[in-house]
Amino acid sequence: MTTARITIDRDFTIAEVPRRLFGSFVEHMGRCVYTGIYEPGHPQADSRGFRRDVLELVRELGPTVVRYPGGNFVSGYLWEDGVGPVEKRPRRLDGAWHTVETNAFGLHEFVEWAREADVEIMEAVNLGTRGVEEARALVEYANHPSGTYWSDLRRQNGAADPFDIKLWCLGNELDGPWQIGGKTAQEYGRLAQETAKAMRFVDPSIELVAVGSSNRQMPTFGTWEHTVLSHAYDEVDYVSMHAYYQEHDGDVASFLAEAVDMDAFIDGVVATIDAVKAAGKHTKQVNISFDEWNVWYQSGLDTDDQPHVITAAGQWREHPRLIEDTYNVTDAVVVGTFLNSLLRHGDRVKIANQAQLVNVIAPIRSEEGGPAWRQSIFWPFARVAQLARGRVLRLAIDSSHVSTKRYGDVDAIDAAATWDEENGTIALFLANRSLEEAGDLTVDLRGLGASSVRSAEVLTVPEDGDRKSANVADDQDRVGLVPLRDVDIVDGAVRATLPPLSWSVVVLDVARA
Numbered sequence: 001m002t003t004a005r006i007t008i009d010r011d012f013t014i015a016e017v018p019r020r021l022f023g024s025f026v027e028h029m030g031r032c033v034y035t036g037i038y039e040p041g042h043p044q045a046d047s048r049g050f051r052r053d054v055l056e057l058v059r060e061l062g063p064t065v066v067r068y069p070g071g072n073f074v075s076g077y078l079w080e081d082g083v084g085p086v087e088k089r090p091r092r093l094d095g096a097w098h099t100v101e102t103n104a105f106g107l108h109e110f111v112e113w114a115r116e117a118d119v120e121i122m123e124a125v126n127l128g129t130r131g132v133e134e135a136r137a138l139v140e141y142a143n144h145p146s147g148t149y150w151s152d153l154r155r156q157n158g159a160a161d162p163f164d165i166k167l168w169c170l171g172n173e174l175d176g177p178w179q180i181g182g183k184t185a186q187e188y189g190r191l192a193q194e195t196a197k198a199m200r201f202v203d204p205s206i207e208l209v210a211v212g213s214s215n216r217q218m219p220t221f222g223t224w225e226h227t228v229l230s231h232a233y234d235e236v237d238y239v240s241m242h243a244y245y246q247e248h249d250g251d252v253a254s255f256l257a258e259a260v261d262m263d264a265f266i267d268g269v270v271a272t273i274d275a276v277k278a279a280g281k282h283t284k285q286v287n288i289s290f291d292e293w294n295v296w297y298q299s300g301l302d303t304d305d306q307p308h309v310i311t312a313a314g315q316w317r318e319h320p321r322l323i324e325d326t327y328n329v330t331d332a333v334v335v336g337t338f339l340n341s342l343l344r345h346g347d348r349v350k351i352a353n354q355a356q357l358v359n360v361i362a363p364i365r366s367e368e369g370g371p372a373w374r375q376s377i378f379w380p381f382a383r384v385a386q387l388a389r390g391r392v393l394r395l396a397i398d399s400s401h402v403s404t405k406r407y408g409d410v411d412a413i414d415a416a417a418t419w420d421e422e423n424g425t426i427a428l429f430l431a432n433r434s435l436e437e438a439g440d441l442t443v444d445l446r447g448l449g450a451s452s453v454r455s456a457e458v459l460t461v462p463e464d465g466d467r468k469s470a471n472v473a474d475d476q477d478r479v480g481l482v483p484l485r486d487v488d489i490v491d492g493a494v495r496a497t498l499p500p501l502s503w504s505v506v507v508l509d510v511a512r513a
């Protein structure tokens, strides 16, 4: 049996839980918007075309902030196409995903949808084909009260009150050769600096995210962040990170350990930010917006029913099926470890967005005219978003190891914990990476005296299933949370047995503040 001992001390905390860590992402890509969140004519659609069944699942998932409208899409997007009378909006070719964008859904629709979903908006501006003026104009359109060309246009278009969008991304993945209007770090650094200035002149209260590397494997990783921040450190608040992981060639042990890479990636970006801060003698602190992360089976990018942009030459379709990955038990456990990694870095990662929200590599799936359901990865996200409150605790973990090809020996039990002093609860988020062995866990709570187990749930392999079991349209609840039975408090310490390949959440009652 795998064993792990976790020591928690009330005096050792990392940060207030940044509630924006539980963000998501809606891109005009595939069926995320069209037939995802928006499908006029669907039996569940409201008068604005928002799917009520999807909205209900989104509320249950509980994202706090949603990034919009892209992604690669934003680098060729003209935001003005998506406002004003729908019948006058142009149809355009979207070169990023090789589709036809009808513009039936745009900024006003997203603002209304976000209100219904109770999420903050994180709006991205196009710095691929556009620049300072269009970004500046969009802030004026969205946030200026009235009495100017752009703000009055918003009012004419039916929104008397400003949208008051606080969080803005200065483009998307502009280091990537696949990006429309990609740039060198020098070009982007200057553009980000000037665009940030101009946007802030319109609304000084906004927060700005500069584009970091598209992933850790980019040849320019590190130097890109350094150059961009050397130009724009004073003008921005965050630098972005993106990372997608998948199982390669059946190497499930390494896949289950990918949070080790995520931890190291974050530490590397923190080091780069701080090097620029020190060299530039800056006093303010730039932090991280991890605004795209997830499991994504990129090796399955070009399939017959979901051809990718590159191989789809000649096929311009509206909202085709794109990268609709079906997630299984293993993926859910990995997602749980990513959420732990983000929590562990809550002192520097202040925003994070799982990519994406519906259909496109998403926790929620929907069919056109049909049902909507939760994928396996829905569960760890929903519980962490709901329960991670108060302060992130700094854990001392002494765990047995599992050996992996890519990362050597790694802890079999991966954990994060938060302490909500006001409500008198501790939430433990626990992954058992071992495929065969149950995890025998002891949690020593120094100075916190747990009195009872309030709730304990686990997601693991179903009795009649395997590690690849998943939820699908005609079997929507195959993978989910069930009670974790083997958990107790013995002599003030928590004792639990975590099934092999599992993700668990345990909430404890402790003394209130």
Ligand code: AHR
Pocket: 027, 029, 070, 071, 072, 073, 172, 173, 292, 355, 356
């Ligand atoms: O989330 C899918 C795509 O992945 C996004 O459009 C892009 O930013 C990233 O490469």
